[in-house]
Amino acid sequence: MDIQYARTTAHIDWSRLKADLMADDFDNGRTPDELRRSFENSAVVVFAIVSSSTHDGDRVVGKARALSDGVCNAYVVDVWTQSDYRRRGIATRMMQLLAEGLQGQHIYLFTDDAEAFYRGLGYRRQGIGLSKVVGKWLNRL
Numbered sequence: 001m002d003i004q005y006a007r008t009t010a011h012i013d014w015s016r017l018k019a020d021l022m023a024d025d026f027d028n029g030r031t032p033d034e035l036r037r038s039f040e041n042s043a044v045v046v047f048a049i050v051s052s053s054t055h056d057g058d059r060v061v062g063k064a065r066a067l068s069d070g071v072c073n074a075y076v077v078d079v080w081t082q083s084d085y086r087r088r089g090i091a092t093r094m095m096q097l098l099a100e101g102l103q104g105q106h107i108y109l110f111t112d113d114a115e116a117f118y119r120g121l122g123y124r125r126q127g128i129g130l131s132k133v134v135g136k137w138l139n140r141l
Contacts, residue, residue, distance in 0.1 A: 003061070003090060005097055006047045009039050017060050026080050029138055038078070043068035044101035046094040048081065061085045064094040066102055074102045076109040095121055 006012075014032035021027040021035075030038065039045050048062030062081040068074035076098060081091045095118075099107065110129045111118060 002051050003085075003088075003093075004049045004051060004058075005093060006049055007045060007097065007101070009036065009045060011058070012036070012039075012047060012060060017063070020060065020082060021080065024080070024083050034138065039063075039065055042066060043070065043074065044098050046097045048085070048090045048094060050085075062090045062094055064091070064098055066098050066107070068102060068105060072105055074105045074107045076107060079109075079114075091117065092121065 014036045018027070018030070018032045018035055042065040044066040046062075046064045047060050049058045050061050051058050062085065064076065064079040066074045066076050076095070079091060079094065081094075107123075108126075109118060109123065110131075115125075
């Protein structure tokens with residue numbers, strides 16, 4: 001298995017990624033275009049891509065992104081590794097690549113069920129996370 005890591009949104013098949021997220025029960029309702037815009041508007045992005053010699057082409061099997069003020073604070077979101085590719089170091093490498101692009105910044109993240117994983121990467125529990133949706137989710141749902 002040859003995994004390549006891309007730090008750009010170029011050449012990502014957003015419709016295919018959306019379908020893969022849905023199939024892996026990791027879809028939050030964004031359309032392929034909204035998914036693309038989310039990543040394009042991020043400070044740092046990473047994609048784990050499996051190269052295929054078949055007619056399928058390359059396939060995204062992991063993704064992560066960070067929002068940042070470019071000075072001192074960043075927030076990691078959208079970390080996902082396709083179920084069939086978990087426990088192979090892909091998410092660890094994506095998190096390392098994100099951190100390389102956020103030097104000198106305090107990196108925050110929120111997780112529902114992977115606290116042990118992030119603790120293993122050096123993240124520590126801090127305060128209480130709160131969230132609020134303003135209006136309707138994605139302005140349409």
